[in-house]
Amino acid sequence: MNPLIKIRRDLHQIPELGFQEFKTQAYLLAYLQSLPQDRISIKKWRTGLFVKVYGLNPIKSIGYRTDIDALPITEETGLSFTSSHEARMHACGHDFHMAIALGVLTHFVQNPINDNLLFIFQPAEEGPGGAEPMLKSEEMQEWMPDMIFALHIAPEYPVGTIALREGLLFANTSELFIDLKGKGGHAAYPHQTNDMVIAACTLVNQLQTIISRNVNPLDSAVITIGKITGGTVQNIIAEKARLEGTIRTLSQESMKKVKQRIEALVQGIEAGFECETAIDYGSMYHQVYNTESLTREFINYMQQDPDVNVIECKEAMTGEDFGYMLKDIPGFMFWLGVDSSFGLHHAKLNPDEAAIDVAVKVMTRYLTYKGNQL
Template sequence: MTAFDLQTVRRELHQIPELGFKEEKTQRYLLEKIREMATDRVDIKTWRTGILVHVSGTNPSKRIGFRTDIDGLPILEDTGFDFSSTHPGKMHACGHDFHMTIALAALSRLIAQPVKDNVLFIFQPAEEGPGGAKPMIESKEFLDWKPDTIFALHIAPNLSVGKVSSKPGLLFANTSELFIDFKGLGGHAAYPHLTKDMTVAASNFVVQLQQIVSRGLNPLDGSVITIGKMESGFVQNAIAETARLEGTIRTTEASSILLVKEKLEKLIKGFEIAYDCEINVDYGSNYYQVVNDGKYVELFQESLAGSDIEYVQASAAMTGEDFGDMLKVIPGFMFWLGVDSPYGLHHAKLAPNEAALSVGAEAVERFIRSFD
């Protein structure tokens, strides 16, 4: 694919973002592009809204996997691009349009010039939720072509174009969504003694929640609990009968997230007694930590020798990624790709520099060819 093709494909994908397991239009688009370049070395399978593309090697001794995510986010785009999302309220605000385009570019090059080993390109749905990696790797379609090693990339808005970044060991944290519903008794604002005020209960709960991290966990184990959304009540002169908190739990240790949930549920029991109410918790999607195999990170760094791509050592982040479920059972790594955007991930104005597309495609191709 030429540089012009990369830009065109990325912009066409950018216009059709779809949410997890609803990527029907995206799947059709990808299949059309893949079939245009396919040869007798290429086999294609679909799994739900995802796609698996197997490229047979010339003399295979292993199978190398490259995974890209394909879903968008429920965000109203505010970039002003003439190729903005045509799906109102949905946007590729996490760079998955970039990821897919890079995968297609690398795929086209490996079809044109095959490598010794087999290569599996994995177009995975639902990374943003509810999580597509775990059910996909458990599917018969995937297990038939299970790779011996696997890798992936993610755009990095704060990293310059031409740079990539990774590290051995922990790269991304364990994450869990958090939804807490409070049910009390509403009533007139003039008679608070006849009600069970869930605005007060939920407000105090948010404050107490932070003590789980500050006083309940080892301070050397990184953990964070964030409540990003709070809802209660309908009108200024009525006491709220219900309230809802929405947030996230993130930890650098797999065991810590279990401990957070244990302490959270004890806190809930105490609040149910103290505020004479009912509280229910839902942990939504849970993603396992992304832990890179140092051997493959080193091989990736070596594969960039002689190129214009600069490798930068990364730091661990509290970011969440369901690719961790793949790395849990298959050795490999993930790396950051610099895209130099003034706005960050999940922002309505995310604007990655398209010059990074060719950098990403070259980095992916170089790593795969390094096994020859």
């Protein structure tokens, strides 16, 4: 078996949530410590890792980031190497991302280039967000790269395809939690209560008008309420209700406007239903904005590779905290085709493992080119 496929399958069986990646970190460390140590230095950061691969004659440092956490999903793939952790799954492909990163790292330990490389194994991408605090860490500040790259699997593209664009690739995102507290009571006496189920339903309908009536039609934004909880039993009017959702916008200005309108509508619910309210935006991710010059250079370089099909794609409403790193460091992220019938965050996601070798070849070739440039 291809050793990188074995690594991917091993990691697939031990999915862990953000900042709980203890087994994952230990597995990565064990592998890294099996490599020759004369060209690498390793630093821990919480449940993540920084790994510096020293170049032969460095004039710059090139970063490569992979995320390492999983999702709170019960796996339904039926694979022989299915998740061994209850209600946890690598349903966003981070097991692939880690195996690819280890493959690229191993190549450069064995085949050093002129420049230094910094491999970043980042926890908590799915939440609460590891990129921003990792970026601000002392370890990152000491080893700050001059440019940085990353990839993300794309189930909708066939193996051998990479897709990206200059500029905006992924949206600005924010979680959304709204709590409502009124006055509960007996179902037979609604006039003596302030029903938070009714308040929540009213608010959900109002929230859907924000996009259609407050966002420029030539811009794009999404508000999704994915979960509603409220009440206790069928014959008691609910004292409390909670809405949980997400906001996604293609511009920072729209994110600000959407939040202003949410707050105004919630204030209206508070007054109209005589209740208390609270809003929490949870994790907020900065847009993934690919540096135009580096992205164009990469596209031009990869278009010369007969083994890869390069597609210039449209922006997507997906979120990725790699955007925080690109805010401070030039670089880009691209989609890697993995040809799965089921999409990201699905319990049956099953990417084609042939994409691992494709990605390793793409990144080793490109980083060799970049790392030997004067």
